[in-house]
Amino acid sequence: MSVRCLSPLFVLLMVVSIGAVSGATGLKCYLGDEVSFKPNPTLSSGSTITWKFWSAVGSVIRVIEFDHGESTHPHNPLFKESIAADKYTGELTLKHVKKDHSGLYYFEINGKEQEQKFTLQVMDQSSGVMAGICVSLLLLVMAAVVIYSHHKMRHQGVDAHEVKSVSVMEGHSVTLHTHFIDMQTEDVIVWRFGPEKTRIVTINLEANSFLEFADVLDGMFRDRLQVDSQTGSLNITDIKTQHSGLYQMIISGKQKTSYTFSVTVFARLPVPVISQNSSQCSTSSERSSVSKCVLLCSVMNVTHVSLSWYNESHVHSSISVSDLNIRLSLPLEVEYQDTNKYRCVINNTFTNHTQHLNITQLCQLNQCSDCGSCCHGPESMIRLVIAAVVGVATVAVLVYDLQI
Known part of the structure; x- marks a missing residue:
């Protein structure tokens, strides 16, 4: 966008900004026109009124002053031969206005600044047309932005390729x-x-x-x-x-x-089940006289879970699975004199279940104090049956000999 296009818009924005801040009445005219500023209050005899001008560049100029019906014209060339005043109403009229007359106009009565103010925007015909074209272009750009934003908002959710x-x-x-x-x-x-x-x-x-x-x-x-x-x-x-x-x-x-x-x-999580694994009970008699108990924490038909043994707040061991509907077990070896500080926890993304270990209930010393009677139970039973059969056979032979 050209500087020529921006210039009238800049002047317009400056004048509008001054008016908005000061609560002024906005006026517009073209080059060479005539414009009047009429105060609201009725001037009384003996009042002194002074009109002042605040230009767009920030300079303040005294335009004209009435004193007891008489008026004096400042020697500022900007308003020389361009102003007329009504000494009864205080109305100020600018004739053959120029671009430099754009700005803020206000007045004082007996040295006291009044609230009523006026802003003037002076335009030539070409700048007015150019400003209209620029405003139209800006509106088109804004409309394009709105349409694009609206289209983007329609698809602001999940990306189509995500x-x-x-x-x-x-x-x-x-x-x-x-x-x-x-x-x-x-x-x-x-x-x-x-x-x-x-x-x-x-x-x-x-x-x-x-x-x-x-x-x-x-x-x-x-x-x-x-x-x-x-x-x-x-x-x-x-x-x-x-x-x-x-x-x-x-x-x-x-x-x-x-x-x-x-x-x-x-799936909803089951509560873990803790049981003694009697097939793997052990003793450390070779190292000491302290026996140990092997436990299993198990859950059935689970998927996307983790199963863990905790020793108080520390993870002792853990296992995870993502397969569907399987049985998951995790062993733990403890000593009989251990305290009940272990717990088994199953968890997934949403929830967890905990089962606390009761060593006294699950690990009874007389069940596994002799590793031979615990770990080799089936073998001992076979030996016992064989011994019984041999004993019965022996008795039968003796009875047979006695009858003969």
Whole structure:
């Protein structure tokens, strides 16, 4: 934009700013015109009125002064032979105005500045036309910015090439927010699910219709789906682990837009179960007389969880799994004289469950004090059975010999 275009706009802004700050009355005229400033109060006999001018560059000039009906003209060349005054009303008139006459006009009565003020903007015909053209150009630029911003706001949600991850607990509700605004009547919204991109919901805004495909995928979405007609966001109620997967929203209209979400549904966590692993009970008799107890913390049918043994506030051991529906176990070896300072914790993104260890209840010394009777129980039983059979056979032989 040229300096010639900006110049009249700058003058206009300066005059408007002065008027806004001072509460002045704004006046406009063209070069060579005549303009008058009329004070509100009625001057009384003997009053002295002084008109002053504050130019756009900040200089203050005394324009004219009335004293008992007489007037004196300052020798400032800017107003020489350009002003006329009414000694009864105090009205000031500028004739053959020039551009330099643009600025703020105010007056004093008996040396006291009055609140009433005037701003004057002097334009020539060409500058007025140029200012109008510049204002029109500025309005066009502003309109373009508004249109661009409006278009950008319509798509201010998830980027079309971005996959947004969403996690939710089983049994809860989740909303896949697109933040898409200002839906058009010709837009058609389609939500799809899974690797096969199975259609689950269609909304036709022009027809004001909502169609849920309740029977697809064995009816897993029946009576669970709601769609916001203003943004296209999808709400899933009472969500289950089977609802984990990719969701895609497609908007078809003047422009085609799509959004993709990856939803992970976490199952409700079971409470860990702590038990003694009798097949691995041990003794440290080779090193000392202190026996140890091997325990297992177990959970069934879990996914995306971590299982940990804590010694007070410190992690003793931990294991994580992301597979579906497996049994997860974590061993712990303790000494019989240990205090109950251990706990087993299962947790995922949303919640956790804790089971505290009771060593006295689970680890009884007489069960594993002799590693031979504990770890080799089945072998001892076989020996006992064999011994019994041999004993019975021996008795039978003796009885047979006695009968003979």
